[in-house]
Amino acid sequence: MTPLGPYATFIVTSYVLVAAVVGALIIWVIADYRRQTARLHDLEASGVTRRSGRSATERS
Numbered sequence: 001m002t003p004l005g006p007y008a009t010f011i012v013t014s015y016v017l018v019a020a021v022v023g024a025l026i027i028w029v030i031a032d033y034r035r036q037t038a039r040l041h042d043l044e045a046s047g048v049t050r051r052s053g054r055s056a057t058e059r060s
Contacts, residue, residue, distance in 0.1 A: 001010045 004011050
């Protein structure tokens, strides 16, 4: 008998799937951030400025 009881397979599978989904979301957010940053740089290079007047690389 395992310490998780008769439902060990279900419990372990659930945790693995949740970890995979959370990992995929983290990767998606990082990739989207990079795409948005690159798009902002492209817009600024073409002459479009942000309303605040700051460049994309300036941080407050």
